Amino acid sequence: MYDFAYHKPTTVADAVKLLADPDAKAISGGHTLLPALKHRLNRPSALVDLTGIAELKGIRKQGNALVIGALARHVEVAESAEVKAAIPALAYMASHIGDVQVRNRGTIGGSVSNNDPAADYPAAVLGLGATIHTSSRKIAADDFFLGMFTTALEPGEILTAIEFPIPEKAGYAKMKNPASRYVMAGVFVAKTAGGVRVAVNGAGPCVFRQSEMERALAANWSADAVAGIRQSPEDLNSDIHGSAEYRAHLVTVMAKRAVLAAG
Numbered sequence: 001m002y003d004f005a006y007h008k009p010t011t012v013a014d015a016v017k018l019l020a021d022p023d024a025k026a027i028s029g030g031h032t033l034l035p036a037l038k039h040r041l042n043r044p045s046a047l048v049d050l051t052g053i054a055e056l057k058g059i060r061k062q063g064n065a066l067v068i069g070a071l072a073r074h075v076e077v078a079e080s081a082e083v084k085a086a087i088p089a090l091a092y093m094a095s096h097i098g099d100v101q102v103r104n105r106g107t108i109g110g111s112v113s114n115n116d117p118a119a120d121y122p123a124a125v126l127g128l129g130a131t132i133h134t135s136s137r138k139i140a141a142d143d144f145f146l147g148m149f150t151t152a153l154e155p156g157e158i159l160t161a162i163e164f165p166i167p168e169k170a171g172y173a174k175m176k177n178p179a180s181r182y183v184m185a186g187v188f189v190a191k192t193a194g195g196v197r198v199a200v201n202g203a204g205p206c207v208f209r210q211s212e213m214e215r216a217l218a219a220n221w222s223a224d225a226v227a228g229i230r231q232s233p234e235d236l237n238s239d240i241h242g243s244a245e246y247r248a249h250l251v252t253v254m255a256k257r258a259v260l261a262a263g
């Protein structure tokens with residue numbers, strides 16, 4: 001596990017150069033990568049620690065969007081006055097990720113780059129139609145999440161920030177695994193300038209949009225509008241924590257709660 005070089009660059013440009021080595025790996029909060037190293041699931045030749053890069057930090061309002069730097073830790077998003085004012089559902093989501101230790105170390109950039117099916121942030125990114133900024137381009141949320149632990153990021157590409165459009169309304173609800181707080185099934189709903197968006201996380205191998213619920217909420221923004229919509233269990237996750245059928249049922253329950261939370 002410990003047989004690797006360690007680098008701590010101070011600019012994105014230097015980090016990109018170091019990550020040109022295909023066996024090097026970026027590290028932010030380390031809350032996913034370090035356990036993976038300990039289990040020998042990953043054996044990088046070098047770790048490129050991003051936490052010394054000032055340009056990846058900070059949360060700022062820019063026009064009608066909130067731009068959150070990749071290194072923003074969950075606790076910073078949860079406690080940010082800007083986030084609470086602009087997108088309270090995002091602050092609420094951040095405040096329910098893992099436990100205090102996880103929230104004090106884990107970063108939004110690490111979480112979204114990792115795209116764990118049971119992670120929280122991908123639902124907000126997709127549900128709000130955010131734009132992912134990287135070291136070389138901007139990627140729309142609809143094009144970013146490609147599958148389980150898979151994103152549109154190319155090898156060596158660094159997620160630098162996420163630009164969240166400020167919605168008219170948004171809400172999030174999740175059924176959490178009581179041990180880890182990872183998502184069993186969660187739903188993020190948003191009424192945005194671009195229309196209504198509904199993103200489901202935890203239930204399937206990758207976060208996805210629930211178009212039937214989007215149409216129902218566009219016609220009638222109320223918990224009743226989604227109460228009768230059944231998510232198909234086909235292709236949903238089934239494991240020791242819950243069957244696909246249970247997760248499908250949870251999607252409707254969480255959607256109702258998310259709409260009520262959004263108000």
Ligand SMILES: Cc1cc2nc3c(=O)[nH]c(=O)nc-3n(C[C@H](O)[C@H](O)[C@H](O)COP(=O)(O)OP(=O)(O)OC[C@H]3O[C@@H](n4cnc5c(N)ncnc54)[C@H](O)[C@@H]3O)c2cc1C
Nearest residue numbers: 028029030031032033098106107109110119120159181182
């Ligand atoms: C006990 C426990 C409980 C948890 N519970 C939850 C939960 O309830 N909900 C939830 O959403 N998450 C949960 N997590 C995960 C946690 O939220 C971390 O955010 C997550 O592990 C990734 O963030 P990180 O900063 O730690 O990334 P790291 O572990 O540093 O990196 C993760 C991956 O992303 C890559 N990476 C990191 N930063 C970047 C970047 N800027 N650009 C490109 N690639 C990058 C790394 O190379 C690595 O492959 C939990 C973790 C633990 C250990």
